[in-house]
Structures are given as C-alpha cells and as structure tokens.
Amino acid sequence: MSENEVVVDGEVVHCIGCGAKVQTTNKDALGYTPKSALEKGLQNGEVYCQRCFRLRHYNEIAPVSLSDDDFLKLLTSISGTDSLIVYVVDIFDVNGSLIPGLHRFVGDNPVLLVGNKLDVLPASIKERKVRDWLRQRANSAGIRPIDVELISAKTNFDVDHLLDQIEKYRDGKDVYVVGVTNVGKSTLINAVIRQSTGIKELITTSRFPGTTLDRIDIPLNDGHSIVDTPGIIQPEQMAHHLVGKELNLVTPQKTIKPKIYQLNPEQTLFFGGVARFDYDSGDGKHGFTVYAENNLYIHRTKLENAEAFYEKHLGDLLSPPSENRKDDFPPLERHEFKTSQKSDVVIEGLGWVTVPSDVVVSGWAPKGVSVLIRPAMI
Template identity: 40%
Template sequence: MTLSEDQVTQLLNDGIVCIGCGARFQSTKRGVPGYLNEHKLRSYLSSLNSVDDPINLLCERCFKLKNYNQIEPVAFDSDHFQKILTSISDKKALVLYLVDLFDVGGSMINGLTRFIGNNPVVLVGNKFDILPKSVKKNKIANWLTKEAKNEGIKVLKTVVLSADKGDSGQYLLEEISDYIDEYEEIFVVGVTNVGKSTLINQIIKQISGRGSVITTSRFPGTTLDKIEIPLTEKTRVIDTPGIIHDSQMAHFIDSKDFKYLLPNKEVKAGTLQLSKGQAIFLAGLGWIDFLNKSKISVTAYFENNIELHRGKIENAEKLFSSQAGRLLKPTVLKEYRELEKKEIKLKANQDFAIAGLGWFTFHDSAPICFHLPKGLAFSVRQAEI
C-alpha cells in the first residue's frame, strides 16, 4: 500500500528534511537549501508504504554533491550558522570540538564559549594521518590541549584521530565512553571542511552497520542545519553546520585548485637552508622574504603538490607579478593579487602558519616579511611537530 495524495501533503506540511544536509525540503526556490523538484518529491513520498517509513531522500544540492562532486552556493550566511551554534549554550550537553591538525589556527572557532556556554568540551584533532608518521599521538594531543588553553578553552579530554579511517568511530566512542551516559545531546562543532560529517558517518557505521548517510565533500559548507543521530536510548549525536572562516586560503583561490590545499595523504616535510636575501614563493599564492643576516634552517609543511620556489628578495615582486598563474601555480584569484606586506620576527622552535595552507617551522630565530592576500589569517605558535 502506498501513500495517498493527502498523506503526502500532510508530510510536506509537517516538514521533512534532506538526509544529506538536514535542510527542510521545499520546491519553490531553487538555489535555496532543501530544494527538490515537486514532482520528484511527491513521487518519492507517494511510493512509501507508511507515513512512519524512514525518508532516505537527498535534496538537489546534496544529490549533485554526492554523485557529481558539484557544489552549489546556498542562501545562508555565517549568522545563520552562528545562531544554530549559540542555541547550545542553553542546553546541558557535551561538545565534540573538531579541529584540523593540518590547519589548527585556521580551524579554531574564535570565541567558542560564546556559542556553547559552560558546556564541557572534548577536543578532537582530526587528520592525524596527514602528519609525518614519526609524529606521536600523545605529543600532538598535549600540544593541541595547550593551543586550546591559549584560546581560553578548557577541555575534558583531547582525542587525536583520522575521521576517514574505518576504526575512527569506534575509537572516538571508546574515548568518550565515560561521558556518554551523562548527556542527552552530544554536539559536534567545527569550521567548514574539518571532517565533522565524515566522523559522524563513521559513528553511524559503528553503531548500526549502515554506510554513509551524511553528505561529505571537499567543499566548504555542506551541512546546512542540525542533523540528529540516535547513539543510545538516551543520547543522540548532533552534527551542526560548519562556521565559515573566510580568512582561510580556500576563499582566495578557484575551487579547481582546492586539491593543493587539502592533503589526502601524509605530507612530506622538507627542510630548507636559507641564506641572507632569499625569498620563498608559495606557488602563486604569495611569498616570504627571509631577512636573516646568516644562514638559517626552516622546515616546510605543505600539501605535496605545492611547489616552493626559491628566489632573491630584490627580484621577488617582479617575478610574482609576471609569473603568478604561469610558472607560479596555483595562484590566488585576480581580485586578491594585490598582496599585504608585513614584517614579523620568529623565534627558534616556532611555526609561521598560514590558514588553510600549511606552515614553516623555524629552527633558528629570524625576521621575515610576508606578502600574502589581504584578509588571509596567519599565526605564530610553538612548533606543532
């Protein structure tokens, strides 16, 4: 027995949501979250045997994302995402706060406690498999805990993992098992593209044996509203939209070049010996003048396809203006080619990290002058590795 037209209409009036992004289905405004052609939507619903049947349906945006790797812009701004996160502060909940171990500064949420109140935090460092194999989990966990403390975040526990690995769901559940029964809601929060939905898909697989049900992609801004997944009879896990950080490098380049920013395998670090008067070009994304008076040593951690070109400071500006997009690839979009210039000094055992791109570890103290797109975030921190 299939549903009648009245039952289908009632379901639509009650509101049903896309299993991929959590947006409520609608058929009136294409380009707005939850859009699906009315004929397709009604046809699917009418094929159900009961109004209580699970609705495993994707909106047009999620369908294209899942099957064709195509992302479409949506009519939500960061204020919408922030309002969703702010509601956490009114609840008694556990917060799983995901950060990207390859982009820690760029993936931290400024003023997190503003959104989550006094709720306890388990800090989850994702993409551990991207770091060199010689790095130990406990060392990274200790370093990450200190970085969070510097941001005013006190954590119950720090967990380091790789969300796209098959045992990550089981591993995380074991690590937080002492806290699960204390809370009815466990919120997963983080910036876009940090791996929240990937991790929750692994949790779903662990507790139910089902495959991925939440849309994931290499593009920022996939989950548009809260998605709730039962964990136990008492507790549910809630995936939230990512806060969009427009100060990450991904917002300064063409989407076809995202592959240069998002490593999917171990990053091969390279150590450079730099003499006085040398500059390093970060492909066509900008460059750094090294103002040291003697030879220094730095180690570079960037996606393996990013080419670092060495040159002379006096020729740097001319080379960049003539070769960005040619010899120097990938490059920033034309509207960001006018670079900001700033001079800072790094100490030995400090990182100069560029949001959404990578970092240099300084083994000797040295002043530098960087030339990067205006608005791109950077940070100076104790060495991560």
C-alpha cells in the same frame, strides 16, 4: 520570499525530509536540489533536497552552511541544553577552524576538542606535542576542553577511540558536534553513522527523526542522540580562497614529505601563488624545512625580485590560483617574525616552515588568513 525559492502554484516548495525551502541555484546552501531532480520529485510528489537524498540513499551526509545569524541562534540553543560539545578543528587550519565566541555559547557544557586530519602529519611529529599545541590554541580562544583527541576521519584512524571517549564524557547526555566548514566534520559524522548503523544498512529520514534543516540526530541506544550541526562559514580559512583542484593542491591530501631548502638571506620561497616565505636576514645560509602538500609547486627566487616575479607569473608558473582567477585572488599580506629559538612559521590551511633561531623571516598569506609562529614541533 527569496528569489531563489521554488514556487509551484503560488506555494513555496519544501523538502519533505528536512523542511528546507527548495532552491536550485546555490549548491552550498540549504534546500539545494538539482533542476532535474526537482522535476522528477514534482512528478511523483516527493521533493527531497540533495542533502536528504544523499542521506536516504547513500548513507552520506552532505555538508551545509548557515548564515552567521542562524548559526549563532543554533549555538545559543545549545547553551541551554545539558550536553557534551564535540568541537572539530582542522589541524592544518586551527585559527581558521575556531568559531568566534564559542566559549560564550557552550554555557556549562563540557567541550571535547577533536583535531582532524592527523593522517597528513609526518610520523616524526609526536602526538603529545600536537595535543598540547591544540589545547593552547583553544585556551587562547577562551575554551577549556576536558580532553583533546586526534583523529583522521578520512582514514578512520582512532575514530573508535573517539567514540569511546564521547561515550565516557557524555555521561548519558546528548552530544552536539560543531565546527566550521572544511574541517572534515561531515566525514567524521559519516564514520559515526557507519559504525552506529552498519555500512550496508540503508539510512532513511525516518530512522533519523530529528533530521531538520539545521541538525541531523543520530539516535543512541539510551534514547539520547549525537547531533550533527551545519558548519559555519569562516572567511579567514585558506580554503575559501580556492576552488576545485586548487584546493587539492594546497590542502595536504596524504602524509606530508618534508622538503629542506638551503637559503641565503634575502631569498624567497613561493608556494604556488597562494603564499610566500622570505628569509629576510640572519648569519648566513641555513636549512629551512617546508611541511606542505607534496604536489604544491614551490619556487625559490631572490627577495629583491619577488614582487615583480609574483606580478608577472601569478596564475601560470605560480599556480594556484589559475589564470582565469588571478585577478580575483586577494593580495598577500606580510607577517614578520624574529626568532629566539628553533620555530615553525605556520601559514594556516597550508602548512609550516621550520626556521632556526636568531633569524628574521616573513610569512605571506591572503588577507585575513592567519600566519603565526610557534616553538618547533620537530
């Protein structure tokens, strides 16, 4: 018995909606119920976890996370089905969005790759380039998607088209929607529910008979379902190093407005305190274009002063992280690149810097967060 489980009269309390063991300590874990809601539920004999309560009363699916082992069990069960896999990734954190070993678990099931958060990309970026790049990243991870779709679940952009594509590719099968946390999968599922049931129609657990602690089944007209699965926690995501308002300052919220910095060799740009870019060497001054959240503070300084500057100002001028979290923030790791063509240095989860050919540059990110280089998108 877990010390977090709620026990009444010697028995563990379960959510009557999904069967999860009720707990009041971890908001991100299965079975979470606020203490005040638990007390009311125990009085009237109907204890719902927060996830099921939101589903019943607000047409809203709250994201939940499983342990790696539980998630692998779920993936293994999917491989034994005859279904379509809809794999949702974050355009700004593709590496952090990748599920390790997914190709081994989908079996012969086709995979439809969905890049979310298209709304924050500048209009000058061609969708074809984004699709091609996403396909390449998937291929490098051993996944051969049957198609690549780009959407914005937040603004509902092209969700209708995605549903049409799902209908086309599922060919009368069930659909499993998978993805790590923080990719917008729940936002997408909520959009699907709105379009499937109508925004004003109350959704109850009885309408979703497959609502269990590890999946939510959205019935389709032919007796099959779209199955929402919990997100797996991917510790390499930039988002996992941030909390609350910090996340909004780093993760692009609206369409990015590119900023051009004229840099001399041996100059540095700090992105708050969460990332860094160095122009190490090259043939004089060049323009470097930054694509990142519009409200993120960017500070320019000399490369020779960068280490001391970071140590002195992390948590105040270089924020996020905040002052009270700077000691817990992971150290930044350096990734060096020499370009032979116009390229983008991508700091996953934050954005990228477009750099000219024939320069040596470095991208810095928290330990474990990917920094990579690709041919320039623009």
